[in-house]
Amino acid sequence: MxxxxxxxxxxxxxxxxxxxxxxxxxxxxxxxxxxxxxxxxxxxxxxxxxxxxxxxxxxxxxxxxxxxxxxxxxxxxxxxxxxxxxxxxxxxxxxxxxxxxxxxxxxxxxxxxxxxxxxxxxxxxxxxxxxxxxxxxxxxxxxxxxxxxxxxxxxxxxxxxxxxxxxxxxxxxxxxxxxxxxxxxxxxxxxxxxxxxxxxxxxxxxxxxxxxxxxxxxxxxxxxxxxxxxxxxxxxHAPYEGVNAKGENVTRACDENAPASAFVFKTIADPFVGKISLLKVISGKLTLGADIYNARAEKAEKLGSMFYLRGKTQSDAPNAPAGDIVAASKLQFTQTGDTLCDKANIIQYPAVSFPAPSLFIAVEPKVQGEEEKIGSGLHRLMEEDPSFVMERNIETHQTLLGGQGEIQIGIITAKLKEKFGVDVEQKDPKVPYRETIKGSADVQGKHKKQSGGAGQYGDVHIRFSPSQEEFEFSEELFGGSVPKNYVPAVEKGLRECMDKGPLAGCKVVNVKAVLYDGSYHDVDSNEMAFKIAASLAFKKGIAEAKPILLEPIMHVEILVPDEYMGDIMGDMNKRRGKILGMEPQQGGGQKVLAEAPQAEMFKYAIMLRSMTQARGSFAMSFARYEEVPAHLAEKIIAAHKAEAEE
Ligand SMILES: Nc1nc2c(ncn2[C@@H]2O[C@H](COP(=O)(O)OP(=O)(O)OP(=O)(O)O)[C@@H](O)[C@H]2O)c(=O)[nH]1
Ligand SMILES: [Mg+2]
The missing domain is CATH 3.40.50.300 (P-loop containing nucleotide triphosphate hydrolases)
Incomplete structure (x- = not known):
């Protein structure tokens, strides 16, 4: 070849x-x-x-x-x-x-x-x-x-x-x-x-x-x-556009006499050879054994192993001219989308563009403690398929896999098992609900343990009310009711409570707390006691201040041919969605702008595909948090209670 x-x-x-x-x-x-x-x-x-x-x-x-x-x-x-x-x-x-x-x-x-x-x-x-x-x-x-x-x-x-x-x-x-x-x-x-x-x-x-x-x-x-x-x-081919070492736009024609440059359009994880990079040689000539520069990684690479591929079959490639496609293995720093070039004539072509993931699925190891293996395995698989994403949600503690559909995600999890020995279970993603308060409360939190041995004593009065900020804390103490050196412990106690709300164990937001009174004991008071007192106040205060659940609302943009408009709008209604508008598209079809709760949108990619014979596509981004309707909030809270009791 x-x-x-x-x-x-x-x-x-x-x-x-x-x-x-x-x-x-x-x-x-x-x-x-x-x-x-x-x-x-x-x-x-x-x-x-x-x-x-x-x-x-x-x-x-x-x-x-x-x-x-x-x-x-x-x-x-x-x-x-x-x-x-x-x-x-x-x-x-x-x-x-x-x-x-x-x-x-x-x-x-x-x-x-x-x-x-x-x-x-x-x-x-x-x-x-x-x-x-x-x-x-x-x-x-x-x-x-x-x-x-x-x-x-x-x-x-x-x-x-x-x-x-x-x-x-x-x-x-x-x-x-x-x-x-x-x-x-x-x-x-x-x-x-x-x-x-x-x-x-x-x-x-x-x-x-x-x-x-x-x-x-x-x-x-x-x-x-x-x-x-x-x-x-x-x-x-028209000259290829790229940027040089100074970040200036430059072009390079496909010409064997120009300095060498090649674009990595695909990476294959070969069970025997390891990583294989597929290179489209744009200019100059690649020579086996030569040094080549990775412009993104800013590292020198050696073309120590270069060959032609037909399916999986390799044949030797002593060199590859501009216009050809060749494979290289053992490139240390190189990934899909990179440019390899002559170090004296740096050029970087734009990376491959991949569509944003439309479907997210949570993955959990079947065997406890293999979370790390999932992470490292997915990282390796990403070399081969850079079109999926992996996210760790710190609020729901889930690892999410995002891709173009169930088949892609199924292949990824199958490869995780086959190549890295990690058996994962696919789960529905959890909604990162949040908790907040609509009213205010004025409560006392008292922690007192004074029977035998060293005692514990902390006592705080705190007012809770809604805030624009995630959490606000201040003190209005007078007369030394709580010594100042315990105030940080009170704040710390409250902040820790904000991670896990009393309704459904979600992150609590938009709360203002004012420590304005309390009492202490010369011997038995300490930081721990005040922290505990603060947490008791928090539980009581939030419960009394009309707590509510919040849910993420997503902004959704759906591109569909006209004939599916009716179905799309009807379906959005069923998802508690709101249609914000429609924009006719050049070249036909409509863009539907909508908002819908994230809880209703996890499987939307699958539904949209089947509703439109895969002609529709959508993009979704977080808009804001909104109160969960009461009847749904009750269910979520009950489900959390049941889970906690288990
Ligand atoms: N009768 C007939 N069957 C064909 C012909 N070409 C392909 N097939 C069959 O059609 C099916 C799909 O063929 P593939 O070559 O895998 O099609 P593909 O386009 O590569 O499919 P994807 O990789 O999934 O996109 C197989 O069962 C083939 O045997 C043809 O010319 N005549
Ligand atoms: Mg095929």
Whole structure:
């Protein structure tokens, strides 16, 4: 797989709805080019691309993988992406390394949500697109209908690659002089046709459609031919934008003679080799054994082990030129999103962008005391999948895993068990309720133990009332009723009580306490006694000052196609939500602005997906705390009591 240059390499991402046949198409391409002699099947777990243990077990792609296909003295570096929406992070990674995309459509299913998403992703990254309508071998498939649907949905720029008339028309649309010629009834020369088609594809104005069947090996050579002919090479990519050592914006063209730079678009945790970094060489040349600089970590790295990958199979890579994709292992400081470059010519490309997590699930070890193992295991797994997050909530004492959906979180927990031996249980996240007071109280807290031995004596009078601040404490003592040296102990006692409220054991907020009277004993009083007295006052005071429960209210922004608006609003009502407004979106659909209690929103990602066939998406952020309605507060308090008694 070596010996290619930026002129003979093409980097292509395969995108599409789950199960449309991306992985199988690569099998067919490898079969057609003589790399394998039998078509592997995803269900048999013997494909080149889905080599990962978990992929074999599940029967679908989980992670992007690299499958170069050598054809007609060229190397097509295909990046196979997972179709499941949970793994969108890897699609973003792949799109950063590719110069073109093939959107695969299952002919028996037609346009699916994943097709639309693939179109939007590729368009978002300004990548040329191709359609491959797969599975035409299946019975009752009407490929022509699928083509018509694609045109209706994505515009007439989508043209079947053997439809000369339609191609002429599309080419004419891309250029003034060609348009005149076209309307004048003149034929394009072969050169005009070819260059018009190439530039139309490169700009995204023309999206060729091809058809075939991976299973039957039909249309595969035609696909490879078209990609060879029309995918713009890495060198024709617009200069890559980055920042230099001074933080100034700079660009770097894909040029073998420029200083070396490479972008780490993906990291694989290999059971044997350890960490493998997949590098898209942007400029210059990477050489085995050479030093290279990690601009983010500000550390020197050595390219001690560099190789080409096809699925899991490695082959040696003495060097890798600009435009190529190569793998490196044993990089110490390097992670996905980093730039490796010539130390004398520092450049840093933007990191891969990952969508914010939409679903959070709490994880607990099945065996007590393995919390730390969870933490370190998740950290390692994050190298491979930087699109999930881990959070420790100090109020609910839970470890939360945030990702794009249940499947992604399920894979993460399965890997935790398999790779790090930690068995975790998935739990619903707890709501970080809080407690506060609406009224005021004036109470006495007295701690007195004076029978035998050293005694204990502390006595305080404290007024409690609502505050704007989290906690306010002051003293208005007179006449030495409580000696000043005990005041800090009283404050400390109260502060400790604020961590665990009397209603449901939640953090207490917005309380003002004024210590204004009390008494002491010359011998038996001490700091501990006053701390205890303060805590007794706190319990009594909060209980008398109309305590209430507060819950987090979230600000929610939901993007949905118009047809789901009614369902979304109805559902929000059921979630005690309030619709704040609607904003029609450019390019269709609505943004619904709403507020809803966090307690009602934990599984929203799952519900929204099923309500909108995964067309909807949402973002959520904390807005403020609000009082929990009384009937719900009673339940929460009762549940806490029951749990405490256990
Ligand atoms: N009949 C038929 N079945 C196909 C064809 N291509 C793929 N399949 C089957 O479709 C199923 C899904 O194929 P995959 O190659 O795993 O699809 P994928 O797009 O990689 O799926 P994800 O990785 O989940 O996104 C498998 O059962 C394949 O055997 C085809 O051309 N014809
Ligand atoms: Mg696949």
């Amino acid at each position: 070596k010996g290619y240059t930026g002129d003979t390499i093409k980097n292509i991402a395969l995108l599409g709805h789950g199960g449309c046949g991306k992985t199988t198409i690569l099998e067919a391409a490898l079969l057609a080019t003589g790399v394998i002699n039998r078509l592997g099947r995803v269900e048999d777990g013997n494909t080149v691309s889905d080599y990962d243990k978990m992929e074999i077990e599940k029967g679908y792609s989980i992670s992007a993988s690299l499958v170069p296909v050598e054809y007609n003295k060229h190397k097509l570096n295909f990046i196979d992406t997972p179709g499941f929406f949970d793994f969108i992070g890897d699609v973003n990674s792949a799109l950063r390394a590719a110069e073109a995309s093939v959107i695969v459509v299952d002919a028996s299913a037609g346009i699916q949500v994943g097709t639309e998403k693939a179109w939007n992703s590729a368009t978002g990254y300004s990548l040329p697109k191709f359609f491959f309508i797969n599975k035409t071998d299946k019975e009752n498939v009407n490929a022509e209908q699928v083509i018509a649907d694609i045109k209706a949905k994505f515009g007439t720029s989508a043209v079947k690659l053997d439809d000369r008339d339609a191609l002429n028309e599309a080419i004419a649309e891309t250029d003034e002089t060609l348009l005149e010629k076209f309307f004048g009834g003149e034929e394009f020369t072969e050169a005009e046709f070819n260059s018009g088609l190439s530039s139309g594809i490169a700009s995204g104005d023309i999206v060729p459609i091809l058809t075939g069947s991976a299973a039957a090996g039909a249309g595969i050579k035609e696909l490879l031919d078209a990609l060879l002919k029309y995918v713009p090479g890495p060198k024709s």
